Amino acid sequence: MSVAVVTGARSDRGTVRENNEDSGYSGRRLALVADGVGGNAAGEVASGLVIRTLQPLDDQPVQGGPEEVLGDAVRRAQRALSDHAAAHPATAGMATTLTALLVTDHDLVLAHVGDSRAYLRPSGGDLRQVTRDDTYVQLLVDAGHITEDQAETHPMRHVITGSLSADDANTAPALTHHPARAGDRWLLCSDGLSGVLTTETIQWVMDQEPASWPCAARLVELALRAGATDNVTAVVVDVVREGCVLPFPPRLVGAAAATWTGPDPYDDVV
Numbered sequence: 001m002s003v004a005v006v007t008g009a010r011s012d013r014g015t016v017r018e019n020n021e022d023s024g025y026s027g028r029r030l031a032l033v034a035d036g037v038g039g040n041a042a043g044e045v046a047s048g049l050v051i052r053t054l055q056p057l058d059d060q061p062v063q064g065g066p067e068e069v070l071g072d073a074v075r076r077a078q079r080a081l082s083d084h085a086a087a088h089p090a091t092a093g094m095a096t097t098l099t100a101l102l103v104t105d106h107d108l109v110l111a112h113v114g115d116s117r118a119y120l121r122p123s124g125g126d127l128r129q130v131t132r133d134d135t136y137v138q139l140l141v142d143a144g145h146i147t148e149d150q151a152e153t154h155p156m157r158h159v160i161t162g163s164l165s166a167d168d169a170n171t172a173p174a175l176t177h178h179p180a181r182a183g184d185r186w187l188l189c190s191d192g193l194s195g196v197l198t199t200e201t202i203q204w205v206m207d208q209e210p211a212s213w214p215c216a217a218r219l220v221e222l223a224l225r226a227g228a229t230d231n232v233t234a235v236v237v238d239v240v241r242e243g244c245v246l247p248f249p250p251r252l253v254g255a256a257a258a259t260w261t262g263p264d265p266y267d268d269v270v
Contacts, residue, residue: 002105002242003180007031008213010220011233011254014192022190022233023047023096023256026212027058029103031235033116035190036255037095037163044255046096049084050164051256053077054100058250062102066109067175070102074111074173078164085166095165098173099131099188101237108180113162113173115191119202123183127203132174134162158191185215186237192230193223212236 007026013019021036021043034050036043054073062069077098085092097114110118112131121127132138136159137151151157164171185206194202201222209215216234223232233254251257 003103003182003239004242005029005031005103005180006212006238006240007235007250008211008216009233009235009251009253010213010216011257012220012224012231014228014231015224016229017231019044020231020254021047022192022231022254023051024188024233024235024253025051025055025058025250025256026216026235026237026253027055027250029062030054030058031101031186031188031237033097033099033188033190033233033235034256035097035114035116035192035231035233037097037114037160037165042091042094043096044258045084045091046081046094046164046166047254048256048258049080050077050096050098051252053080055252057102062104066102066104066107067177070100070109070111071173071175074098074100074164078169078171081164081166082169091166093165093167095163095167097134097160097190098164101186101188103180103237103239105242106180108178110176110178111173112176113164113171115158115160117187117189117191117194119187119189120178121185121187121203121206123181123185127187127199127206129199130176130178135160157195180239182239182241184239185212186239187219188235188237189219190231190233192228192232193219193234195230196223196226196228206236212238
């Protein structure tokens, strides 16, 4: 059985930050979240550039292996970072996380680097984190030095060990292959969301909200109510049977949408 996806995205700068360095995209076959690395130059430029470089994948048929297609696109995005920094020295050192999901007729591929996350809530099942955080505290957990619970409050929990950087064109994201089953729901999010909402809360929202865009909006709203000081981005992906009508058009959010001057396709959504 062939499948399609229905996607929705929402992003907010949070309760403290003056600008939004997150970027996201919810498309017909593609979902993306990128979080500009804090403390580096032009994090919003890095995340927006990577998202806009990958976005054309949504309009192209997947020819060949989807892992190769997505991997090649990520390498193009990384070169775009390096080229931009070479032309604009003020952005030298810019970097971003990336979590990308590309869906074919029967399966999907994830590309991941950094501490943004992908979660899967199988139809009728429990939510689980699919990606592995590229962080210092995850290394400590893997080595048995601290527990998962201790990692949540560790003072160095925001230190990442991997990103797409203008200074390093050789970073290879983790690429994983997954079946695409109708009824499954995926969440891609920045750490501004996963850092303040528990897995139980995320699961509850994903079970209660039937449509992808309201689900993404509700998750971001709850993160803000929880006092999220970081930028917050959520992209929800519902796997459906081929032929289902897509109620929302593709959408850029966050820094990637900063230069968009057209109408917001979600203005009429209550």
